[in-house]
Amino acid sequence: MEPVAVGLIGAGPWAEMAHAPMLARGPHTRLAGVWARRPESAARLGAPVFERVEELFDACEAVAFCVPPAVQAELGVRAARAGKALLLEKPLADSLEGARRLAGVVAETGVPTQMVLTLRYAAGTRDFLTRCAEIDPFGGHAANVSGSLMGDHPFATPWRLERGALLDVGPHVIDLLGAALGPITGVRAHGDPLTWVGLLLEHEGGAVSEASLCQAGVGELPPPSFAVYGRKGTAVLPHDDDDPLAVIAEEFARTVRQGGGHPLDAAHGLRLQEIIAEAESQVRTP
Template sequence: MEPVAVGLVGAGPWARMAHGPMLARGPHTRLAGVWARRPEQAAQLGAPVFTRVEELFDHCEAVAFCVPPAVQAEYAVLAARAGKALLLEKPLADSLDGARRLADAVAEAGVASQIVLTLRYAPQTRAFLARCAEIEPFGGHAANVSGALLGDHPFATPWRLERGALLDVGPHVIDLLGAALGPVTGVRAHGDPLGWTGLLLDHEGGAVSEASLCMATAGDPPPPMFAVYGRTGSAVLPHFDDDPLETVAEEFARTVRAGGGHPLDAAHGLRLQEIIADAEHQLTR
């Protein structure tokens, strides 16, 4: 398969640590260029740097995004309208309206899209989900607790400090519980997005789950936890440190070459954002 030429929007720490190297090392993709608001950071990725995002679009067939949600929502719409396939970060946008505009632009342009919900690409997660499908699941719980909003943590970025764990790690947790127990049909939320947030999720088919989210705890919290219980057994996602980004790149390349069809697409991202927006509204009303 001919490597997909992917342009990268963004050159912050995560772009330099993850997205840039992932796209550059191939063999399924090649980094065709970078556009960022700070060209000096873009130059560190070792690919052509473009001063206008439209110039980047002219030199690639797909665009990956590693920028804050509001920026992604703006520029991904432009890329979709330019006919480019999209590799998107979660959440789609900083607002439900922005997520709708982006999902609508993808659908109207008919371009392929895929979201980097990293947990879903790991073999351990896929084995966990296969086990969940065997046990007639009816309930589960998850916890994602860290100190990422404290001190000089690299993820203590302005949008995370403003919106907290629900918008950042919420997509990962809601997505995986939905994959394990059935699509989420309702949410009840309590707590504080900048402190501790609790979610009670209703799933299609009658299953229920609970999730605890926090990015403001000191010390050494345990790794993320997912457990599902069913009528014929249980399933627990083991902790792992594997890097699934090679699988992300491979699946994105195949999605682009096939013209779309990945389950973790922009439409899926919109459904996650609808649940998060509902939960945020409950927490702030």
């Protein structure tokens, strides 16, 4: 399979740590170039730097995003209309309106899309979901507690500091609970996304789950946890060192080259955004 030429939009810490090396290492993708609002940051990523985003589009067949959600929503529309496949970060946008617009343009243009929901590409997670399907699940819980909004943490970026855990880690947690217990049909939320927010999720088929999200922790904190309980047993997500990035790149390349879509596409990202928007409407947000 010919490597997919991918242009990268964004040059922040996560782009430097994950996206750029993932796309550059191959063999399924190659990093065709970078565009960022700060060219000096883009120059560190070891690929051609483009002054105009349209020039990046001309140099690639697909575009990966590592920018704030509002920027992804805006430039994702432009990339889709330029006919480029999209490798999208979570959340899809900063607002439900933006997510609907981006997903609508994707549907209109028919470009391939895939969401970087990193948990879903890890081997341990896939084994966990296989186990969930075997135990006839009726409930589960998840907790994601960190200090990533505190001090000089590299991910304490303006949009995260404004919107908190619900918009940042919420997509990961909601997505995985939905995959484990069935599509989510309802959500109830309480708390404050900037400190602690709790979710009660209702799933198709009658299962229920609970999630606790926090990015304002201090001191020694536990790793994220997921557990699902069923009539035939229990499934617990292991804590391992799976690196999902190679799998993300390979699956994206196959989505681009072979067609047929990907289950974690922009339409899936929109469904997650709808759940988050409903939860945000029930708790204190700016």
